[in-house]
Amino acid sequence: MLAERMNSLTPYVPGEQPRDRSYVKLNTNENPYPPTPKIAEYLSRFDPEVLRLYPDPASLKLRQAIAEAEGVTADNVFAANGSDELLAFAFYAFFDGERGSLNFPEFTYTFYPVYCDLHGIPFQKIPMKKDFAINLEGFLDNPGCGSVFPNPNAPTGMALSRSRIRDLLKAYPADRVVIVDEAYIDFGAESAAPLIEEFGNLLIARTFSKGGSLAGLRLGYALGQSQLIEALTTVKDSFNSYPVDTLAQNLGVLAVQDAAYYTDINRRICDTRDLFMKDLKRQGWEVLPSLSNFVFTRKAGLSGEDIYLALREKGFLVRYFRHGGIEDFVRITIGMPEDMQALAGAMAGLEGKR
Numbered sequence: 365m366l367a368e369r370m371n372s373l374t375p376y377v378p379g380e381q382p383r384d385r386s387y388v389k390l391n392t393n394e395n396p397y398p399p400t401p402k403i404a405e406y407l408s409r410f411d412p413e414v415l416r417l418y419p420d421p422a423s424l425k426l427r428q429a430i431a432e433a434e435g436v437t438a439d440n441v442f443a444a445n446g447s448d449e450l451l452a453f454a455f456y457a458f459f460d461g462e463r464g465s466l467n468f469p470e471f472t473y474t475f476y477p478v479y480c481d482l483h484g485i486p487f488q489k490i491p492m493k494k495d496f497a498i499n500l501e502g503f504l505d506n507p508g509c510g511s512v513f514p515n516p517n518a519p520t521g522m523a524l525s526r527s528r529i530r531d532l533l534k535a536y537p538a539d540r541v542v543i544v545d546e547a548y549i550d551f552g553a554e555s556a557a558p559l560i561e562e563f564g565n566l567l568i569a570r571t572f573s574k575g576g577s578l579a580g581l582r583l584g585y586a587l588g589q590s591q592l593i594e595a596l597t598t599v600k601d602s603f604n605s606y607p608v609d610t611l612a613q614n615l616g617v618l619a620v621q622d623a624a625y626y627t628d629i630n631r632r633i634c635d636t637r638d639l640f641m642k643d644l645k646r647q648g649w650e651v652l653p654s655l656s657n658f659v660f661t662r663k664a665g666l667s668g669e670d671i672y673l674a675l676r677e678k679g680f681l682v683r684y685f686r687h688g689g690i691e692d693f694v695r696i697t698i699g700m701p702e703d704m705q706a707l708a709g710a711m712a713g714l715e716g717k718r
């Protein structure tokens with residue numbers, strides 16, 4: 365019954381959305397604060413009549429609002445139904461096996477290999493540095509058909525500076541696309557966006573899901589020179605002309621235009637993160653330096669699964685990974701200050717058995 369190509373698919377497994385009891389949910393990097401109050405106000409007087417018509421296929425008002433905020437023009441902006449969709453389009457548009465493998469870090473967002481399987485793109489995992497930083501030199505050793513990495517990286521939370529990314533781009537073949545996935549750019553790291561003017565092969569992926577507190581809306585966008593944006597539009601229009609619905613376009617504009625609100629809540633998250641990291645370190649946890657809304661931590665003698673299970677018992681949901689090399693870590697989303705304080709208390713009681 366199934367097409368042959370189904371045999372090569374291994375779908376992405378998102379963090380669990382449990383229903384058995386209530387948890388402090390710190391496993392999928394959602395924002396603990398509500399989206400801008402402008403959205404609640406808009407929805408309270410929303411007229412469903414606007415849903416009778418198809419959305420603007422080009423998402424022009426949203427792209428213009430983003431362009432204005434970023435100091436570019438709308439033809440440098442592509443809007444998508446979540447950055448996952450935009451990554452799927454970008455992989456299709458820019459990468460193929462003819463020019464070699466797609467490079468991404470050994471420990472990174474696990475959707476990348478899934479899209480490679482979907483589109484039949486061979487890939488190569490570039491080993492991390494000893495301290496779990498992304499090894500950009502490794503990306504240059506064999507540029508392949510292109511590269512993708514998050515900055516800050518997930519699940520480590522560690523960031524690269526803009527000048528390091530610029531060095532990579534200067535040495536990288538100009539006809540191969542480099543995607544910098546900035547899903548976590550609102551938590552203190554330097555964006556590569558100012559480099560778009562200089563490098564025609566740089567595509568930046570952004571989402572409203574983390575910093576924008578709109579994971580349920582499914583809205584993401586790309587920034588790049590117009591030839592890259594045009595290619596993404598060609599893929600979009602070969603798949604679904606209207607991926608971004610009217611509500612998402614309108615709410616996205618409101619979110620982009622309330623930068624002050626988001627600066628405030630995301631600064632709070634950074635403050636909570638820094639306190640939480642300090643607490644954990646004081647208790648003997650190893651914590652990787654994070655510029656994201658999560659921390660990646662471990663303690664000698666405990667596996668990631670041990671920690672996950674013990675914290676689940678205490679009502680906290682965190683995430684662990686089975687990949688060799690990071691199986692003793694857990695990734696913990698930064699929530700409300702009081703929740704993180706309670707969690708630090710719960711983690712103080714965890715001691716290694718081995």
Ligand SMILES: *Cc1c(COP(=O)(O)O)cnc(C)c1O
Pocket residue numbers: 445446447448449473514518545547570571572573579582583584
């Ligand atoms: C969460 C995340 C995304 C996906 O964002 P959506 O817009 O919700 O699809 C993309 N990349 C990374 C690294 C992420 O962590």
